[in-house]
Amino acid sequence: MEFGKKGFKSSDAKLVAKAVLKTLAVFHAEGIVHTDVKPDNILVNCGSNGQRFSDIKLADCAASRHIDTVDESQVIGATIFRSPEAMFNLVWGTATDIWSLGATLISLIYGDHWHIFKPVGVSAEDSTYSIEVFRRHNQFFGPFPLSYESLLDDDRLGMLTDIISIADKYTLFRRASSTEISNSDRDFICTMMHLDPRDRPSAEELLQDQWFREHSLPYSESHPEKDTL
Numbered sequence: 001m002e003f004g005k006k007g008f009k010s011s012d013a014k015l016v017a018k019a020v021l022k023t024l025a026v027f028h029a030e031g032i033v034h035t036d037v038k039p040d041n042i043l044v045n046c047g048s049n050g051q052r053f054s055d056i057k058l059a060d061c062a063a064s065r066h067i068d069t070v071d072e073s074q075v076i077g078a079t080i081f082r083s084p085e086a087m088f089n090l091v092w093g094t095a096t097d098i099w100s101l102g103a104t105l106i107s108l109i110y111g112d113h114w115h116i117f118k119p120v121g122v123s124a125e126d127s128t129y130s131i132e133v134f135r136r137h138n139q140f141f142g143p144f145p146l147s148y149e150s151l152l153d154d155d156r157l158g159m160l161t162d163i164i165s166i167a168d169k170y171t172l173f174r175r176a177s178s179t180e181i182s183n184s185d186r187d188f189i190c191t192m193m194h195l196d197p198r199d200r201p202s203a204e205e206l207l208q209d210q211w212f213r214e215h216s217l218p219y220s221e222s223h224p225e226k227d228t229l
Helices: 010-027 095-110 129-141 145-152 156-164 183-192 203-207
Strands: 042-046 055-057
Touching: 010 042, 010 095, 010 145, 010 183, 010 203, 042 145, 095 183, 095 203, 183 203
Parallel strands: none
Antiparallel strands: 042 055
């Protein structure tokens, strides 16, 4: 899916979210993790009569893995859409797709080719790129909960401590202004972006969320600066 300067309105974001979640619900029920949910892997056909899309599909299933064959050392997905547990090379599961979809929805709603976890002034080839992505996880959705300690060995815990210790500020997404994103869109996305994967709802649970039944209200098309919300 190509997206440009103008971000998605709420009704369009809901169409995409529902279609992808329905696919993920089927995958996850079979124990399959897509591993690479991102805008480029969402295919759409243009609609008519005022409807932006007539068909929405989640594509590129080549990297999908069954949870029984997960290798935590395997690098999955694009770095800026990758879940914290996958970044830490922890055992990951279906919850990693939920995180990636949340990050995808943020990019689609804000538009302007903006990605919330994309480091500023650091190229993807830089050795510190992944650390900078981690810092942005912490900046926008932190701090990491104490429950995360139970998932980490001493080396990874030391890495997390370093990331938290150098956090210069928090720009929490849950406090994003309604001039940037509607409150209901923001709150729905926040349910998907828990740093601890055990706290994220399943695809089936998200499909039952009140967000899908709400009337989509218009909101300002203004966008945040590229490095802050």
